[in-house]
Amino acid sequence: MKKRAGQRSGRRILRSLTVFAASAALCAALFLIVNPRESGDGLQALFLSGFSTQAGLRKTLLFWPLLLLSALSFGTAWKAGFVNLGLPGQFIVGAALALAGALLFALPWWVCLLAAAVTGAAWSLLSGILKTRFRVSEVLSGVMLNFLALYLAQWLWEDALSGRGEGGASSAMPGLLISEGVSVPAGLFLALGLCAAAWAAERFSVFGYEVKAGGSNPEAAARAGMPVQRNATITLALTGAFAGLAGGMCVLSGLTETTLAVVSGRMGFTGMAVSLLCFGHPLGMIPAAFLAAGLWTGGEALPSAFPGEAADLLAALTLLGASVLHGKRK
Amino acid sequence: MEGKGAGKIGGLALEMRHISKRFSDSTGIADFSLCLEKGKIHGLAGGRQAGKTLLARMLGGLCLPDSGSILIDGEKVNLRNPRDAAAWGIGNAGEESPYIIGLSLIEHLLLGAEFAPCGRMNQRTARKLAEELCEQYGIPLDVSLRAEELSRADWLWAEILRMLLQEKDILVLDAPDEIFTPQEMDGLAAVLRKACREGSAALILSRSMETLNACCDEVTVLPDASPVDSTQTPVKKEIAPGGIVLEARRFTVRDMESEADPAAGISFEVRAGEILCLLGRPDHGWDQVGAALMGTGSNVSGLVRLLGKEITHASARKRLAMGMAYLPKDWTRLGMIEGFTLEENLALERYREFREGGWIHRRLRRNEARKMLAESGLTDTAALKDFPGDLEDEELFRLLLARALDRKPVLLIAEEPIRRASAETAAFIRETLFAHRANHRAALVLTSQPEEAMELADRILVLHDGEIMGEFDPAYTMTRELGWYMSGQWRQQRYGGSAIEGEDA
Numbered sequence: 159m160k161k162r163a164g165q166r167s168g169r170r171i172l173r174s175l176t177v178f179a180a181s182a183a184l185c186a187a188l189f190l191i192v193n194p195r196e197s198g199d200g201l202q203a204l205f206l207s208g209f210s211t212q213a214g215l216r217k218t219l220l221f222w223p224l225l226l227l228s229a230l231s232f233g234t235a236w237k238a239g240f241v242n243l244g245l246p247g248q249f250i251v252g253a254a255l256a257l258a259g260a261l262l263f264a265l266p267w268w269v270c271l272l273a274a275a276v277t278g279a280a281w282s283l284l285s286g287i288l289k290t291r292f293r294v295s296e297v298l299s300g301v302m303l304n305f306l307a308l309y310l311a312q313w314l315w316e317d318a319l320s321g322r323g324e325g326g327a328s329s330a331m332p333g334l335l336i337s338e339g340v341s342v343p344a345g346l347f348l349a350l351g352l353c354a355a356a357w358a359a360e361r362f363s364v365f366g367y368e369v370k371a372g373g374s375n376p377e378a379a380a381r382a383g384m385p386v387q388r389n390a391t392i393t394l395a396l397t398g399a400f401a402g403l404a405g406g407m408c409v410l411s412g413l414t415e416t417t418l419a420v421v422s423g424r425m426g427f428t429g430m431a432v433s434l435l436c437f438g439h440p441l442g443m444i445p446a447a448f449l450a451a452g453l454w455t456g457g458e459a460l461p462s463a464f465p466g467e468a469a470d471l472l473a474a475l476t477l478l479g480a481s482v483l484h485g486k487r488k
Numbered sequence: 489m490e491g492k493g494a495g496k497i498g499g500l501a502l503e504m505r506h507i508s509k510r511f512s513d514s515t516g517i518a519d520f521s522l523c524l525e526k527g528k529i530h531g532l533a534g535g536r537q538a539g540k541t542l543l544a545r546m547l548g549g550l551c552l553p554d555s556g557s558i559l560i561d562g563e564k565v566n567l568r569n570p571r572d573a574a575a576w577g578i579g580n581a582g583e584e585s586p587y588i589i590g591l592s593l594i595e596h597l598l599l600g601a602e603f604a605p606c607g608r609m610n611q612r613t614a615r616k617l618a619e620e621l622c623e624q625y626g627i628p629l630d631v632s633l634r635a636e637e638l639s640r641a642d643w644l645w646a647e648i649l650r651m652l653l654q655e656k657d658i659l660v661l662d663a664p665d666e667i668f669t670p671q672e673m674d675g676l677a678a679v680l681r682k683a684c685r686e687g688s689a690a691l692i693l694s695r696s697m698e699t700l701n702a703c704c705d706e707v708t709v710l711p712d713a714s715p716v717d718s719t720q721t722p723v724k725k726e727i728a729p730g731g732i733v734l735e736a737r738r739f740t741v742r743d744m745e746s747e748a749d750p751a752a753g754i755s756f757e758v759r760a761g762e763i764l765c766l767l768g769r770p771d772h773g774w775d776q777v778g779a780a781l782m783g784t785g786s787n788v789s790g791l792v793r794l795l796g797k798e799i800t801h802a803s804a805r806k807r808l809a810m811g812m813a814y815l816p817k818d819w820t821r822l823g824m825i826e827g828f829t830l831e832e833n834l835a836l837e838r839y840r841e842f843r844e845g846g847w848i849h850r851r852l853r854r855n856e857a858r859k860m861l862a863e864s865g866l867t868d869t870a871a872l873k874d875f876p877g878d879l880e881d882e883e884l885f886r887l888l889l890a891r892a893l894d895r896k897p898v899l900l901i902a903e904e905p906i907r908r909a910s911a912e913t914a915a916f917i918r919e920t921l922f923a924h925r926a927n928h929r930a931a932l933v934l935t936s937q938p939e940e941a942m943e944l945a946d947r948i949l950v951l952h953d954g955e956i957m958g959e960f961d962p963a964y965t966m967t968r969e970l971g972w973y974m975s976g977q978w979r980q981q982r983y984g985g986s987a988i989e990g991e992d993a
Contacts, residue, residue: 362848363846363847364839364840364846365846367832367848368839370825370828371828371836374825374826374828375822375826377784377821378821378822378823378825380784381779381804381814381816381822382836382837383803383808383809383840
């Protein structure tokens with residue numbers, strides 16, 4: 159009755175697909191109930207327009223790296239034994255710093271991204287300090303720091319950045335034009351590279367081994383002579399950097415139609431859904447994040463009969479299902 | 489309460505007829521029958537996984553048999569939940585009875601009772617009743633304490649008091665001897681005998697035939713499992729202890745949350761080719777002593793030397809590198825990582841050896857892991873790609889042992905290595921430990937079980953409240969004697985004045 163590793167991952171993929179299919183079916187059923195006449199168009203817009211139309215694909219490709227980095231951030235923290243609910247906050251401070259760099263100082267795009275990553279890491283370490291020094295749960299402090307980041311950024315932005323749009327153009331992230339109107343943003347390559355690196359580190363490196371051990375059983379890891387505290391700090395900084403990077407990419411790739419509050423919140427929990435659905439596997443996140451990005455784009459292109467939040471609804475349903483996958487069955 | 493009225497001695501209080509229960513992992517019991525007479529103490533002996541606890545759970549209404557029937561006072565009953573069991577007058581006390589933090593002991597005693605809603609008045613009555621019962625039966629318990637202030641032995645007494653207070657007719661005790669010392673078991677037998685004289689029946693489940701023979705009227709042995717027979721001493725090669733391996737001077741481990749420290753300025757040494765046993769009460773913070781000796785503890789002071797080098801505050805990493813190994817009793821907490829494969833788990837303590845730069849040298853690691861798997865004798869049942877959760881606890885313990893000894897450590901620290909093992913595994917562990925000893929290496933065993941200490945140790949140090957009560961040579965000591973020192977009675981008699989003669993015979 160032993161399960162072998164190959165079977166295990168096969169079963170996991172099957173389960174994840176089932177969860178996603180079930181949430182999609184539930185979402186479709188809701189569409190049918192709300193507006194049976196236009197539901198065909200609505201479903202087509204939600205599920206297909208992000209991949210089939212040119213404008214849709216362009217946007218999907220912009221969303222993809224953001225979601226990928228968010229999922230990577232959440233997944234890495236998860237492996238190290240943290241629940242990174244502070245992701246939106248890290249995202250926001252990253253975005254704020256990148257924007258400031260672009261608008262105030264007209265820095266090149268990669269410097270802005272670097273600044274975003276560093277800020278994200280610092281923001282995440284705040285949670286870490288609260289946890290190690292004052293034993294505050296990282297979930298609680300993360301959520302509170304989200305609000306702090308959001309209101310701080312809004313306040314500073316309105317004061318400092320209003321009417322200073324001229325410096326931005328030189329800092330926009332370049333992209334690789336693959337066909338007319340559709341370009342692959344440079345951030346995507348960065349995100350894919352980071353995913354691959356995270357996978358390799360987790361699977362083959364001593365550091366990855368230590369982090370996983372410390373995350374799942376800190377006491378046993380400490381007994382085995384591992385520097386648990388140090389590793390946790392490094393990992394926390396890394397997860398913050400991933401989220402900050404996503405924030406930086408968001409503003410530098412010109413996704414400015416929606417407000418930061420909405421994007422960051424969505425980013426947080428869609429990234430969480432992607433990560434949980436993939437059982438934290440960095441390579442599995444690549445297609446899953448692409449799918450989620452497409453649905454997101456589709457959600458924005460919905461006909462007026464349906465709420466724009468349909469994609470979020472789908473993500474929320476998937477997140478709920480994915481968390482069931484992670485729950486221990488009694 | 490009607491059972492009490494009908495309290496005729498000699499009738500059948502409880503009968504279990506052809507009980508069977510099978511679990512998917514092929515454990516369970518088959519076709520088990522038992523008669524429990526009123527006024528008698530019945531013992532049920534069985535080794536690990538013989539189904540003792542399963543039977544206790546059935547009687548407690550926590551699980552239903554697949555087939556067979558349970559009769560109480562000749563009437564067939566269906567115990568679907570603990571409330572049913574309580575209503576039929578079955579009282580259950582065992583090792584794992586939980587308590588609720590914040591409730592007083594009296595409130596605990598009233599849990600599940602069919603008294604009127606627990607008002608203040610009722611608590612006062614209950615308290616008076618409890619005090620009376622304690623005096624009447626000779627239960628050494630202070631009922632004014634809070635639940636979290638009680639030691640595990642006190643807590644077991646409280647459970648027994650609760651059964652008496654709630655007037656249960658059938659008293660089921662699951663493995664009390666794992667908590668009580670032999671002397672306290674005598675006390676328990678006296679209490680039960682008194683209760684039985686009033687028409688109750690008692691059932692004691694235990695692994696040890698010796699214990700049951702001492703306090704029961706009749707003993708049933710559970711089929712198809714051999715209870716541990718501690719009278720049979722294993723063969724141990726005679727070797728002269730060598731130089732000092734571990735030396736502890738005024739070694740102190742403070743526990744900020746409890747009054748008694750796990751170790752309060754004790755001094756001892758472990759020599760090469762010797763197994764030293766530290767024996768103390770089960771709630772005595774062994775894990776804190778283990779942690780302190782392995783370098784992950786806190787509030788440690790004194791002086792500890794390994795082969796002459798001071799390691800009092802050395803890191804776990806350094807200790808492992810110096811040749812210390814640790815065998816925790818609970819693999820889920822300290823020994824293995826649940827999400828890791830066996831290969832990854834077997835590399836846990838020496839992962840630094842399997843690396844090239846920052847990367848893991850997988851071939852090397854796999855080969856070493858395969859070697860350890862072969863040493864533990866599990867090549868047929870386990871594969872390196874399995875997860876710890878796929879294996880039985882005993883198999884995992886064998887793996888832990890193989891992992892600990894694979895590095896040929898100069899000192900092995902083991903927590904209760906054979907306490908929960910089946911007879912077969914216990915024999916394997918004993919052999920392995922003795923082979924380790926025969927190679928002139930040292931071992932320190934931390935345990936709460938006198939039998940275990942007698943079986944394994946060359947020398948036994950008995951601890952009470954973190955202080956050494958005395959040193960014993962198992963060849964010239966009786967298990968009962970150890971229990972007497974463990975419970976601190978020795979000290980009370982020596983310093984408290986009221987000496988009881990004849991106990992040390």
